[in-house]
Amino acid sequence: MPRRRTTSKQPGKLSRQLLFSEALNHQRAPPTEEHSLTPPSSMAESTQGATMDCILQEISAVGRKLEGMDSAMVSLMAETKSMQLDIAGFQKQVTGLEQRVTTVETHITSWVDRDQELLYLRSKQIDLEDRSRRDNVRFLGFLENIKGADIHSYLRETLPKLTGIIFYPPLEFQRVGLQYQTQSMDTASSIRPQDPLGPLLSVASSASAPEDTGRPTAGSHPRGRDMERLTKSYDDRDQRCRRWRCIRR
Incomplete structure (x- = not known):
């Protein structure tokens, strides 16, 4: 009998000790459910923060590119x-x-x-x-029926005074007009505005054609020799100037 009592009392004491130790453990340590919930929330927050930082960096980079x-x-x-x-x-x-x-x-x-x-x-x-065999040189300023109106008579009187040579008989003019040098008309390029028109007066003489007149030439007269020398010196000075050819009538 006494053995049965001891055996029945020992299990109750052990149970009470176990319950007391479990209560202490429960007070000292938090429940396992709280430890399992806290770590996932912190990880999510850290992940979200990192993601937001990355997004902000990308947005700032895109903004800089847009500014450029x-x-x-x-x-x-x-x-x-x-x-x-x-x-x-x-x-x-x-x-x-x-x-x-x-x-x-x-x-x-x-x-x-x-x-x-x-x-x-x-x-x-x-x-x-x-x-043309007409007089094609015109002197302006001479009125008709006065001295100098006739060109031929005017030249007959003026030439001896200018040259200082007396012509016997007076001069006879075949033509009074302009003459162009033949070599100036060979090509168009040789014609220049500054070129002279050639001799102004052409006076035929028996010295140039003695067979036509049948009279003594100007060379046989002293005055004729002077006229030839005058003509030669005049032509030598300038070949493009006027040339005077004088004859006897």
């Missing part, structure tokens, strides 16, 4: 405007050059026409002077 694109766009627009201005200036220059080319072509055409007309007029003038 804006500056590049502004410079590109400025260059485009300058190119447009240059193109407008080039168009004006091209228009001016076209006008100049047209003007030059017109001048060239007119020069060719003028050269041809000048050659025609010169040849016509020479032909008319060669065929």
Whole structure:
């Protein structure tokens, strides 16, 4: 009997000790459920923070790139405007050059026409002077029926005074007019405005054609020799000046 009592009392004491130790453990340490919930929340917050930082960095990088694109766009627009201005200036220059080319072509055409007309007029003038035997030198300022009105008589009186030579009998003129040098009309390029027109007066003489007159030549008379020397010296001084050919009647 006493053994049964001891055996029945020992399990109750052990149970009470176990319950007491479990209560102490429960007070000392938090429950396992709280330890299992706290770590996942902190990890999520850290992950979200890192993700937001990355997104902000990317946004700032994109903003910087956009600012660079804006500056590049502004410079590109400025260059485009300058190119447009240059193109407008080039168009004006091209228009001016076209006008100049047209003007030059017109001048060239007119020069060719003028050269041809000048050659025609010169040849016509020479032909008319060669065929004409009239007096084609006109002295202006002389009235009719006064001294000097007749060209031939005026030259007969004036030439002896200018040369200091007395001609026996007075001079006879075959032609009074302009003569062109034949070599100046060979080519159009040899004709120049500054060239002289040639001898102004051409006076035929028996010395140049004695067989036509049948009279003594000017060389047989002292005055005729002087006239020949005067003519020679005059021609030697300037071949393009006037030449005087004198004869006896």
